[in-house]
Amino acid sequence: MDDYTAKVLEAVDSIPAGQVMSYGDVAEFVGQGGPRQVGRVLALWGGGVAWWRVVHADGSLLAGHERKALARYEAEGTPLRRPADGGLPRIDMRRARRRGDG
DNA sequence: GTGTTGACAATCA
DNA sequence: CTGATTGCCAACA
Numbered sequence: 001m002d003d004y005t006a007k008v009l010e011a012v013d014s015i016p017a018g019q020v021m022s023y024g025d026v027a028e029f030v031g032q033g034g035p036r037q038v039g040r041v042l043a044l045w046g047g048g049v050a051w052w053r054v055v056h057a058d059g060s061l062l063a064g065h066e067r068k069a070l071a072r073y074e075a076e077g078t079p080l081r082r083p084a085d086g087g088l089p090r091i092d093m094r095r096a097r098r099r100g101d102g
Numbered sequence: 103g104t105g106t107t108g109a110c111a112a113t114c115a
Numbered sequence: 116c117t118g119a120t121t122g123c124c125a126a127c128a
Contacts, residue, residue, distance in 0.1 A: 022110085022111080023109075023110050023111080024110070024111060024112095027110090027124095033123095033124065033125075034110075034111090034122095034123050034124050034125090035109095035110040035111060035123080035124090036108065036109090036110055036111095036123070036124055036125070037110095037123095037124060037125060038109085038110085039108075039109040039110065040108075040109075040124095040125070040126080041109095042109055043108090043109050046109075051109080054109080055109095056109090056110070056111085057110075057111055057112080058111090062109055063109065064109085065109080
């Protein structure tokens with residue numbers, strides 16, 4: 001456990017249900033490292049926080065955990081965007097992003 | 103110390 | 116929107 005790790009986990013835990021933050025946002029939130037480091041921390045300690053509330057900047061879900069995350073989003077009421085293709089939904093970064101009201 | 107990889111992001115076509 | 120490229124920082128061999 002490092003100070004940086006605690007900061008990231010704290011930031012992720014700070015995300016309210018129904019909203020999300022991109023890796024870059026979390027990195028900017030803690031003021032250290034970058035989106036890659038945030039992802040790395042979540043990969044190691046993400047098991048103790050709402051990792052599903054951290055998504056890509058374009059709204060795409062976590063690789064390998066899309067199904068798990070989706071279950072959370074539907075349960076928390078996170079604004080999703082269903083593609084007419086029937087593929088996996090993505091986050092509506094215009095409303096779900098915890099940054100500006102858009 | 104160098105080269106490659108990775109739960110990424112922003113830009114250009 | 117999609118595909119390719121460049122930038123970023125840290126860990127690993």
